[in-house]
Amino acid sequence: MSAAVSIKIEARDGEARAGFLHTPHGMVETPTFMPVGTKGAVKGLTPDDLRNVGAGVVLGNTYHLYLRPGVDLVREAGGLHGFTGWTGPMLTDSGGYQVFSLAKIRKLSEDGVEFASVYDGSIHQFTPEVVVRAQQDLGADIAMVLDECPPANASHEYHSESLRRTARWAERCWDAHTRRDQALFGIVQGGLFPDLRRESLDRTVEIGFPGYAVGGLSVGESRPEMLEALSTVAPELPADKPRYFMGIGDPVGLLQVIGLGVDMFDCVLPTRLARHGAALTRDGRINLKNSRFRRDFTQLDPECSCETCTGYSRAYLAHLVREGELLADRLVSLHNVWFLTELCREARAAIRDGRFDSWWRAWSQRYENS
């Protein structure tokens, strides 16, 4: 079977790679930051906004959409594309992460996981087959296998058993997946244990997925621990397949994982920060609630050309933030997502020019020391 989703790597610089991700809903340049539309909408932004900020792949969360409004309804609407109006590439997670982090687990077994809905306490069961069917109904370009995401501090023994069950679930997902215009990606787990990361990698790659995610990181461990764990597996992932690091969105972290050969990453960070009045700039993160911005009539990030930066001053945005105006969330979210997509664009250029290492060090230095 020809893959619905494939990557073509055009340039390498150390471990970092730049290329093109091909999907049924269009091509995306990689590395690429994927904004998260948890409940079928990136908070405050329309599909037009997402196109304008240069978003490539947009995420949806199966856990939330399964519970509300329900995958049947989304399927009737023509899948997530028809429902939300976003016509570009999409990816859905399996819901595993949310079940293990948000829901009240009632029973975890070989079959799957039973949990109580965060919305109304109703009881549901996610099995590999259930989440594959749900994601086929949602109809994103990329679906993910069901995985368990143990806490960062779980024991070697726990992680060992967990990753093996996750690998068996991955096989069941693979068997259950039938939609030819959708790619199913595997997920490597194993916590912070190098031997378990390698075992999870081997077991997952053996199945032969068209793409791989590294999961279970960025969940509370330190940054060096995270990078150490990622560097154990990243070089061993099939070079001709897309590599997705789940859940990172701080600019420096994003550059670090790009440096380790990651092609795709997602995070709610840019929109969540915006709702707290925080904006990303080349000179570091700023909080617009700070009184020094009250009379600052300069633009949010002087080097940014997004709609927010070109249309409004820091003083106006700071006013909107302090007054809790809806427009604050929208305008700062738009800037923050633009900022990360622009950062990826610059990273791709640096990789193509063979200057990624010096570029990202200088970039991070300025960002962290302003």
Next chain:
Amino acid sequence: MSAAVSIKIEARDGEARAGFLHTPHGMVETPTFMPVGTKGAVKGLTPDDLRNVGAGVVLGNTYHLYLRPGVDLVREAGGLHGFTGWTGPMLTDSGGYQVFSLAKIRKLSEDGVEFASVYDGSIHQFTPEVVVRAQQDLGADIAMVLDECPPANASHEYHSESLRRTARWAERCWDAHTRRDQALFGIVQGGLFPDLRRESLDRTVEIGFPGYAVGGLSVGESRPEMLEALSTVAPELPADKPRYFMGIGDPVGLLQVIGLGVDMFDCVLPTRLARHGAALTRDGRINLKNSRFRRDFTQLDPECSCETCTGYSRAYLAHLVREGELLADRLVSLHNVWFLTELCREARAAIRDGRFDSWWRAWSQRYENS
């Protein structure tokens, strides 16, 4: 002195009038619905959105802007136009209505009104001179005199004294107003008493303002009472000056006041409704929280061509509303404001064609009986 703002009436149909309002920031067709940007932003919408929905004049509230972020700051930013990025015509109210409805009044005297801020309890005094200076700093195309807006049920005696003080304040505002690129409008008060409405009208018109508002209505009285009071004064207002009815935004009421010869009106209704999940359609107001919209994949108003109606289904909007997504407020606000500006466009066409009376009756019949 040549007026900064003038109206040219091009067509009359009964009392209804259609024309062009000329302002330093552009021309607007009348009758026109003016969306309210209370704190310097129409909730959830950008200046681009406002242009797209066909907004003409945008309002700002002096009371709120005076307290936050302060008129000095707005003046430094280049006035409300520079601060908010809206380049079309603007109008600021005097703050009188908010002082009398929101604030804790400490002292009302011939000089002005002393009140405690709704934000932090700090004490402020609005006099005719203070509010004129504030509005000159805000720099809208149209400023309003300071008026007292007594409760709908205040006595004849109270209203009588109040309107005379308001008339004396109007003279002081007129004397204090020096900005040549801004028009200052008078406000007719007098409650529901025909004799007092006429007295207020005479005293206000005598001053010779370039435009007149009818205030103190739509504040709790019945609709027939409101229309009765308006019809007492509307025909007596100078025919060659713009007429502004303060605070109406329900579609039927808006057509009724157009029928009585009003050119301009404002209301927070379209954006406030949106934040409660309610949308205006030609077949009446609907609430998207209603379960019948869960699987309704048709467009919000089948005859509307706004961005919301052409881009999203009722089912998707209902989902966003139920989930409290930011995008719900934005998309429904955009539709509701579009709906009222489109309604004005249709009213203008009906007036020009000499069929306003039959048109608005049929329109209201459908809206109210669906």
